Amino acid sequence: MKKSLIVFIVSGLVLISAGLWFFTSANKFSPVDLLQFGVILLIVGFAIFVGFKRLSNVKRGEPVEDELSRKILQKTAATSYYVSLYIWVFLIFLKDRVKIDSEELLGFGILAMAVTFGISWLILNFKGIKND
Amino acid sequence: MTNKIKEFRARYNLTQDDLAKKVNVRRETIVFLEKNKYNPSLKLAYDLANVFSVTIEEIFIFE
Numbered sequence: 001m002k003k004s005l006i007v008f009i010v011s012g013l014v015l016i017s018a019g020l021w022f023f024t025s026a027n028k029f030s031p032v033d034l035l036q037f038g039v040i041l042l043i044v045g046f047a048i049f050v051g052f053k054r055l056s057n058v059k060r061g062e063p064v065e066d067e068l069s070r071k072i073l074q075k076t077a078a079t080s081y082y083v084s085l086y087i088w089v090f091l092i093f094l095k096d097r098v099k100i101d102s103e104e105l106l107g108f109g110i111l112a113m114a115v116t117f118g119i120s121w122l123i124l125n126f127k128g129i130k131n132d
Numbered sequence: 133m134t135n136k137i138k139e140f141r142a143r144y145n146l147t148q149d150d151l152a153k154k155v156n157v158r159r160e161t162i163v164f165l166e167k168n169k170y171n172p173s174l175k176l177a178y179d180l181a182n183v184f185s186v187t188i189e190e191i192f193i194f195e
Contacts, residue, residue: 057158060149066157067173068164128169 003064007051011044018044032104039111046118072124079124080117087112135192138166140184155179 018040025033054064091109094100141151148166152159155176164170172180181188 060159062149062152062158063156066161067176068161068170069158128164128167130169130171 004051004054004058007047007054011047011051014040014044014047036107036111039115043111043114043118068129071129072121075129076117076121076124079120080113083116083120084109084113087116133171133192133194134168135165137162137180137191140186140191141166144184151180151183154183 018037022029022037029037057064088109091105091112095105137151141148146154148159148162152162156179157176161170161172161176165172177188177192181191184191
């Protein structure tokens with residue numbers, strides 16, 4: 001229950017920050033900014049979905065976490081870390097060839113890591129884990 | 133590894149929800165087990181065998 005609340009609080013804070021960013025620079029929004037804004041909304045949507053899933057488990061009288069969910073989370077973290085190494089290498093490669101600010105590059109990298117985590121989680125939740 | 137959880141569940145007239153509560157896991161875990169998408173820990177296998185009053189070998193089949 002506590003963790004679900006934290007998910008909602010963090011999602012709310014991210015939404016407020018993104019909203020402030022959007023409304024203070026609405027006229028100067030480039031397509032890249034819009035893409036980043038979209039990715040942030042996607043990540044927040046994913047976090048809210050996970051939060052509601054946890055709450056529905058509590059309502060049904062089931063544990064919020066069990067051995068499968070913990071294993072999926074562990075494997076997701078490992079996979080997304082591995083993939084994010086390649087993402088950073090690609091971004092560094094891109095930095096020398098495309099004119100891009102360091103801050104923007106960092107933003108892209110962090111968003112890409114979050115997206116990788118979400119995609120890995122979805123794939124593992126669909127595929128399941130076998131102890132082969 | 134395959135299992136007969138679905139068969140045993142039907143025999144005992146239990147829903148996935150009921151079984152999940154009895155062994156203290158989420159319903160999704162029972163769904164994954166029945167679809168052979170997850171091999172349980174020894175503790176969960178033992179708990180499932182306890183619910184159906186059989187041995188672990190009767191539920192889980194090693195291939």
